[in-house]
Amino acid sequence: MNYSLYFHIPFCTHRCAYCDFNTYAGQEAFIPAYVDALCREIEILARSLPEKLTTHTIFFGGGTPSLLTPKQFERILQTISNFFDLSAPETSLEANPGTVTPDYLRDLHSLGFDRISFGVQSFHPDELRQLERIHDPFDVFDAVTWARRAGFENLNLDLIYGLPEQPLDRWSATVKRAVDLHPEHLSLYALTIEHGTPFGRWAVRGLMPSPDPDAAAEMYEWAGEYLGAHRYEQYEISNWSKPGRQCLHNLQTWRNLPYLGLGAGAHGYAAGTRYSNVIRIKTYIERLASSSFDSLFPLTPATVNQTKITSRTAMQETMMLGLRLTREGVSAQDFIARFGVRIMDVFGEDVEDLLGLGLLEWVDEKILPQVPQPAGGARLCLTPRGRLLGNQVFLRFVGD
Numbered sequence: 001m002n003y004s005l006y007f008h009i010p011f012c013t014h015r016c017a018y019c020d021f022n023t024y025a026g027q028e029a030f031i032p033a034y035v036d037a038l039c040r041e042i043e044i045l046a047r048s049l050p051e052k053l054t055t056h057t058i059f060f061g062g063g064t065p066s067l068l069t070p071k072q073f074e075r076i077l078q079t080i081s082n083f084f085d086l087s088a089p090e091t092s093l094e095a096n097p098g099t100v101t102p103d104y105l106r107d108l109h110s111l112g113f114d115r116i117s118f119g120v121q122s123f124h125p126d127e128l129r130q131l132e133r134i135h136d137p138f139d140v141f142d143a144v145t146w147a148r149r150a151g152f153e154n155l156n157l158d159l160i161y162g163l164p165e166q167p168l169d170r171w172s173a174t175v176k177r178a179v180d181l182h183p184e185h186l187s188l189y190a191l192t193i194e195h196g197t198p199f200g201r202w203a204v205r206g207l208m209p210s211p212d213p214d215a216a217a218e219m220y221e222w223a224g225e226y227l228g229a230h231r232y233e234q235y236e237i238s239n240w241s242k243p244g245r246q247c248l249h250n251l252q253t254w255r256n257l258p259y260l261g262l263g264a265g266a267h268g269y270a271a272g273t274r275y276s277n278v279i280r281i282k283t284y285i286e287r288l289a290s291s292s293f294d295s296l297f298p299l300t301p302a303t304v305n306q307t308k309i310t311s312r313t314a315m316q317e318t319m320m321l322g323l324r325l326t327r328e329g330v331s332a333q334d335f336i337a338r339f340g341v342r343i344m345d346v347f348g349e350d351v352e353d354l355l356g357l358g359l360l361e362w363v364d365e366k367i368l369p370q371v372p373q374p375a376g377g378a379r380l381c382l383t384p385r386g387r388l389l390g391n392q393v394f395l396r397f398v399g400d
């Protein structure tokens with residue numbers, strides 16, 4: 001079994017007004033010590049195993065991983081290769097378009113990065129200001145041009161829709177400008193108003209209108225049609241790609257396969273345990289600096305929460321995650337191979353209900369070309385209506 005590696009980089013130049021990710025502005029002075037701690041966590045994890053693990057994908061997420069220098073990435077990647085066998089079919093990082101230069105992108109490509117996910121959000125200057133992004137639309141054009149010149153053939157752009165009072169034509173202009181840049185992948189996220197963020201506070205005080213879910217649904221449907229017409233295939237509720245360019249790292253998590261999460265606030269799932277690390281940067285660094293190499297895989301001195309996943313929970317998670325994959329869904333055969341029972345033996349009543357409501361459907365042999373695929377056969381998938389009501393479907397697979 002190959003493991004994906006996720007590294008959380010919790011630093012941002014400025015916190016965007018909508019974001020509640022575990023990330024901090026003005027803490028960049030901690031980056032060198034944080035990189036030391038990450039390298040130590042890699043070593044602790046590797047030493048807790050009887051044999052060398054093979055990595056599947058490597059993903060640096062954030063926060064803003066592009067605040068690390070090429071030297072710092074080199075050190076982390078070198079440490080990974082000292083302790084793991086690298087099969088790495090994909091080495092990605094998330095980058096804020098306002099933080100990159102041509103030289104920087106060239107250096108990353110030389111280090112072995114082959115995929116960049118740029119947080120674009122919008123191409124409208126007013127919307128970018130409203131979101132408190134540090135970049136303008138021209139920075140995005142530059143970042144994409146420089147990334148191409150540096151040799152990157154796999155780019156993702158993140159966009160956010162459903163902003164307060166956002167008209168459909170502004171959203172469609174953003175999607176069109178994104179498509180004009182020919183990224184291999186697009187992630188479209190509906191704005192969530194998060195408690196504790198500036199957007200959350202403004203919404204509570206009535207200083208900002210709440211997003212309109214009907215308008216957001218219209219934007220989602222419009223984008224789905226436009227992207228389909230431009231040869232992007234939807235493969236997950238929020239993700240579209242050119243054929244064969246799905247994000248392999250995220251596919252690993254949606255297929256409920258193991259990944260190790262390293263860094264402050266990172267989550268992981270391995271050896272039947274879900275776990276998460278301490279959130280604060282300073283505590284994370286201290287925990288790793290003062291610890292010995294003794295730990296029980298997949299836990300490290302940074303771990304603060306762990307849950308043993310029972311077979312029942314693993315089945316529920318496999319359904320909830322797998323149904324996010326709009327074309328692949330959950331394979332009946334894979335389910336039996338993994339759990340020794342049929343989907344219908346465990347979830348028969350709920351599945352029958354959801355089929356009757358037109359939210360789920362059985363599909364034969366939905367093959368995603370060029371992506372390593374689990375065995376074929378009948379697959380349970382969300383219908384187009386089910387995609388809009390995904391959360392209601394997933395709720396049916398939670399609980400006893």
Ligand SMILES: C[S@@+](CC[C@H](N)C(=O)[O-])C[C@H]1O[C@@H](n2cnc3c(N)ncnc32)[C@H](O)[C@@H]1O
Pocket residue numbers: 018019020021061062063064094095096097117118119120121158159160189190191192193194
């Ligand atoms: C960790 S960030 C990506 C990289 C980088 N930090 C950036 O923003 O440029 C992941 C993505 O989550 C999305 N996101 C964050 N908070 C969100 C929210 N409240 N609602 C919808 N999407 C959100 C944004 O599209 C963002 O690009």
Ligand code: SF4
Pocket residue numbers: 011012014015016019020021023062063064096119
């Ligand atoms: S959206 Fe990205 S850049 Fe903005 S605060 Fe969140 S992680 Fe940082």
